[in-house]
Amino acid sequence: MAEPPPPATRWALAGPARGGYADNFARLVASGADVDGEARLADALLPRGARVLDVGSGMGRVAAALLARGHDVLAVEPDADLVAQSRRTYPAVEVVHADVLELSLDEVGTFDLVVCVGNVLVFLADGTERRVLAHLRSMLAPGGRVLAGFHLRGGPAAARHYPPDELVADAEAAGLRVDLRAGSYELHPANDEYAVWLLSPAD
Structure with a gap:
């Protein structure tokens, strides 16, 4: 029996409100930022x-x-x-x-790093976080890791609030452990604004 299609994500449900993302980054790239x-x-x-x-x-x-x-x-x-x-x-x-x-793992194989940045995790379909994290874990090569990042507050209006303790619980339920939590991609200390996570298989 075929797998049912994934549920609609928060990103998809945001409708026109999501349009600013593409325009903003297009301007930044064009400006050389x-x-x-x-x-x-x-x-x-x-x-x-x-x-x-x-x-x-x-x-x-x-x-x-x-x-x-x-x-x-x-x-x-x-x-x-x-x-x-x-x-x-x-x-x-x-x-x-x-x-x-x-x-499908059979189609794409495994990876040394899965990058899941730019608020991707807070735009997933409601209730699919553990399923997605487990799927990402299944696609890691030996020694592979997941790099994720999202706003803890002040993020896009359509995104969910994802408290750090919930991310840790979801990661552990998906067979991952937290190797690092930082406050930016330059590895500033953890803070209440933004979280950068490095995850790896727990076993």
Whole structure:
């Protein structure tokens, strides 16, 4: 029996309210602004030529920066408009138009790092956090890790509030442990505004 399609995400349910994301980052990229903070940290966590999965890759800026640093990157994005923007802006990035829960391990293989940044976890479908985290864990190669980040407060209006203790509980239920919590992609101390997490398999 085929798996049912993934439920609608908070991102999809936000409707027109989500349009500002694409426009904002398009302006930043066109202006030459530094939009590589997440990619710099991800690169520092990896050996050369590592395999990376960028979940909720948006317009492709993180995937493109990691590709430029010599990594083998696969991007996955469920929003058709963002997939089109990514393909226009960064044509070298391989981007799959799908929900991450639709990715098959048999089809895409395993990864040294799964990048799940830019508020992706707080835009998931309601109640799917543990399912998504377990799915990400299943796609990790030996020694692989998950890099995630989201606003704790002051984030997009359509996003959920995801308290740190709930993320820790969900990660542990999914077979992951928290190796690091920081307050930015430059590894500032943990704070109440933004959380950056490094997760790895618990066993």
